[in-house]
Amino acid sequence: MSELLVALGLVLALEGTLYALAPGAMKTAIRQMLDLPDQTLRTAGLVALAAGVALVWLVRG
Template identity: 75%
Template structure:
């Protein structure tokens, strides 16, 4: 369970860094995402999920 909390903390730290360093670019990225069809966003989400699971699987064995 502590690994889950560590992973969530890392996600928040990385996202926070992006918003802190480039808030304008993040706003623009969100605007562009709003214009994408749901299927494209869903495909990107599934790809990110698969990559994340593979990374965890490789690291944790």
């Protein structure tokens, strides 16, 4: 359970860093995402999910 909380903390730290360093770029990215079809976002989410699971699997073996 503590590893899950550490992972969540890392995600929040990375997200926060992006918003703190480049808020304008993040707003632009969000506007562009709103124009994408749902299927494209879903596919990108599934690819990110698979990459994350594969990375954890490789590291934790």
